[in-house]
Amino acid sequence: MAHDEGHTVATKAPAHILEARRPRKGSRRIGILGALVPFLRPHRTLIGAAAMVLLVTTLVSLALPLIVRRLVDHFNAGNVELLDRYFVIGLVGVAALAVGSALRFYLVARLGEQVVMDLRNAVFSRVIGLSPAFYETTMTGEILSRITADTTLVQNVVGSSAATALRNVLTLTGGVFLLVTTSVKLSALVLLVVPLTLVPIYLLGRKMRLASREAQDWLAASSGKASESLSAVQTVQSFTNEKASRTQFSFFTAKAFAAARRRIEIRAALTFFVILLSFTACVSVVWVGIGDVQRGLMTPGTLVQFMIYAVMVATALTATAQLWGDLQRAAGATERLVDLLSAEDGVTDLEAPTPLTGPVTGHIVFEDVHFTYPTRPEAAALAGVTLEILPGETVALVGPSGAGKTTIVQLIQRFYDPTGGRITLDGCDLRDLSRPAFRRNIALVPQDPAIFAASATENIRFGRLDADQAAIEAAAKAAAAHGFITGFPQGYDSHLGERGVMLSGGQKQRIAIARAILRDAPVLLLDEATSALDAESETAVQMAVDRLSRNRTTVIIAHRLATVKKADRIIVLNEGHVVATGTHDELIAAGGLYARLAKLQFIG
Numbered sequence: 001m002a003h004d005e006g007h008t009v010a011t012k013a014p015a016h017i018l019e020a021r022r023p024r025k026g027s028r029r030i031g032i033l034g035a036l037v038p039f040l041r042p043h044r045t046l047i048g049a050a051a052m053v054l055l056v057t058t059l060v061s062l063a064l065p066l067i068v069r070r071l072v073d074h075f076n077a078g079n080v081e082l083l084d085r086y087f088v089i090g091l092v093g094v095a096a097l098a099v100g101s102a103l104r105f106y107l108v109a110r111l112g113e114q115v116v117m118d119l120r121n122a123v124f125s126r127v128i129g130l131s132p133a134f135y136e137t138t139m140t141g142e143i144l145s146r147i148t149a150d151t152t153l154v155q156n157v158v159g160s161s162a163a164t165a166l167r168n169v170l171t172l173t174g175g176v177f178l179l180v181t182t183s184v185k186l187s188a189l190v191l192l193v194v195p196l197t198l199v200p201i202y203l204l205g206r207k208m209r210l211a212s213r214e215a216q217d218w219l220a221a222s223s224g225k226a227s228e229s230l231s232a233v234q235t236v237q238s239f240t241n242e243k244a245s246r247t248q249f250s251f252f253t254a255k256a257f258a259a260a261r262r263r264i265e266i267r268a269a270l271t272f273f274v275i276l277l278s279f280t281a282c283v284s285v286v287w288v289g290i291g292d293v294q295r296g297l298m299t300p301g302t303l304v305q306f307m308i309y310a311v312m313v314a315t316a317l318t319a320t321a322q323l324w325g326d327l328q329r330a331a332g333a334t335e336r337l338v339d340l341l342s343a344e345d346g347v348t349d350l351e352a353p354t355p356l357t358g359p360v361t362g363h364i365v366f367e368d369v370h371f372t373y374p375t376r377p378e379a380a381a382l383a384g385v386t387l388e389i390l391p392g393e394t395v396a397l398v399g400p401s402g403a404g405k406t407t408i409v410q411l412i413q414r415f416y417d418p419t420g421g422r423i424t425l426d427g428c429d430l431r432d433l434s435r436p437a438f439r440r441n442i443a444l445v446p447q448d449p450a451i452f453a454a455s456a457t458e459n460i461r462f463g464r465l466d467a468d469q470a471a472i473e474a475a476a477k478a479a480a481a482h483g484f485i486t487g488f489p490q491g492y493d494s495h496l497g498e499r500g501v502m503l504s505g506g507q508k509q510r511i512a513i514a515r516a517i518l519r520d521a522p523v524l525l526l527d528e529a530t531s532a533l534d535a536e537s538e539t540a541v542q543m544a545v546d547r548l549s550r551n552r553t554t555v556i557i558a559h560r561l562a563t564v565k566k567a568d569r570i571i572v573l574n575e576g577h578v579v580a581t582g583t584h585d586e587l588i589a590a591g592g593l594y595a596r597l598a599k600l601q602f603i604g
């Protein structure tokens with residue numbers, strides 16, 4: 001019932017999920033697992049050792065039935081000494097098998113853990129560097145699901161299934177060879193059935209893989225939904241939308257369940273066919289074999305030996321059917337991980353970027369910059385912006401909502417590349433510089449600063465990771481944050497809670513300002529908070545900003561009269577154009593958009 005409701009409430013399934021239902025180019029191939037080779041290569045020694053152990057244990061397990069045959073055939077011969085010898089050999093074999101199996105488990109499981117660790121790190125290090133355009137179309141919760149759930153599927157394969165598959169292949173090869181040498185006639189019977197079992201494995205395996213990938217996709221979507229709702233839990237609760245959130249979430253989990261159920265059904269069918277076919281063959285063989293023993297064509301020991309091999313071969317086949325499913329599932333997961341690893345970034349650095357020579361002065365120039373957000377190709381966010389910000393100058397960006405102020409600040413950081421024109425820092429096109437190199441010269445104070453679930457010290461240190469405690473406290477003092485931090489029970493060691501839930505708006509801003517002070521960069525970008533602070537916080541923040549912007553190129557998205565009045569120059573934007581520049585008094589005298597905005601927006 002809840003699921004049906006879900007259909008009406010839930011948003012449409014993400015586009016890539018709908019897309020996932022269609023088989024993609026190459027999605028039929030299990031060969032995608034080859035993408036894991038670069039992750040396996042560094043562990044060659046481990047793999048080699050595991051393969052050796054695997055070979056030895058398989059050979060030992062194939063040899064044991066030979067002993068069993070001798071035991072059976074000499075059972076009544078009265079030669080106790082010979083029997084004892086066989087038992088001792090058998091026990092040695094069993095011991096070798098035990099040691100080998102334990103060692104194989106250890107080596108292979110460790111390999112799985114290591115490969116998955118590397119894979120997780122690779123995916124995270126890839127996505128953490130992707131420019132914001134990527135996150136406009138991908139939910140973070142979904143990426144988390146890829147990093148946890150999908151990598152776990154890969155781990156199953158690398159950390160067990162692959163080894164089991166290899167063992168099965170060896171057992172099958174060795175077992176079939178030994179079957180034939182034991183009895184050609186009975187083997188012919190068994191080998192008739194082997195190809196038959198492969199047919200359902202092949203036919204159903206592909207379906208299973210598609211269902212599995214779909215289940216993983218829905219699972220990822222449900223994580224995306226959950227993390228979105230959880231990160232806005234207060235908004236959800238104050239609008240009493242918990243029920244709708246639950247319904248939406250259960251819509252996604254129900255979809256994941258339905259796909260998983262389809263996979264399980266297919267696998268159940270597969271298990272049925274494989275067990276039926278392989279064990280039917282076993283039983284028929286025993287039937288025929290007992291006749292041969294009665295007619296004296298073979299010894300009972302040989303029949304027992306043959307039966308053990310037949311069971312080994314049949315078991316290996318059954319396991320292969322299941323493993324094939326695991327491999328298919330891992331192929332689906334790998335495909336998605338590969339998608340993430342090879343996600344194209346709209347913003348890329350040159351192979352040989354221009355090095356920044358000497359200290360940056362902070363001379364920023366926009367030359368006829370046009371820009372359209374990739375997700376909104378029909379509307380230009382900037383339509384020919386030309387402006388120059390001199391070293392050390394403080395510039396206030398002012399304009400109605402949607403005018404393009406934030407866009408300008410984003411482009412200065414090269415989160416996007418302009419679609420036309422160019423932006424230079426100290427005369428260098430941003431596209432020719434390496435992002436990490438020039439961003440080191442920029443400090444950002446966002447409107448709603450990110451606060452991490454860590455101590456006050458660690459949060460401020462985010463501005464410059466190698467800063468010592470003294471520098472951190474000095475920055476906090478300059479940002480008027482020292483007072484409230486020392487007021488906390490654990491002072492600088494106080495935990496600030498995820499997203500800074502334990503701080504007021506003004507306190508968060510002062511932490512962000514302390515970070516920027518610590519960074520000590522020649523360019524300061526500041527998005528002034530729109531929310532009103534109390535007079536005391538307001539003055540404290542204002543003073544901290546003044547101190548911070550002195551002797552630096554400062555670009556402020558201004559929302560307060562005090563700020564614009566202090567700016568060297570105000571740039572008025574409207575609909576992606578610069579419509580006027582000047583000081584507060586000049587612009588008021590000119591009486592255009594700014595005069596109107598000033599009257600409406602700045603209360604002072």
Ligand SMILES: Nc1ncnc2c1ncn2[C@@H]1O[C@H](COP(=O)(O)OP(=O)(O)OP(=O)(O)O)[C@@H](O)[C@H]1O
Nearest residue numbers: 136373375376381400401402403404405406407408
């Ligand atoms: N990530 C985005 N994807 C698509 N369009 C965007 C994106 N960010 C902003 N826009 C659009 O670009 C235009 C300029 O937005 P921008 O955020 O630069 O305005 P702003 O002047 O900072 O407004 P505000 O004062 O309300 O923050 C707006 O029409 C906005 O809807």
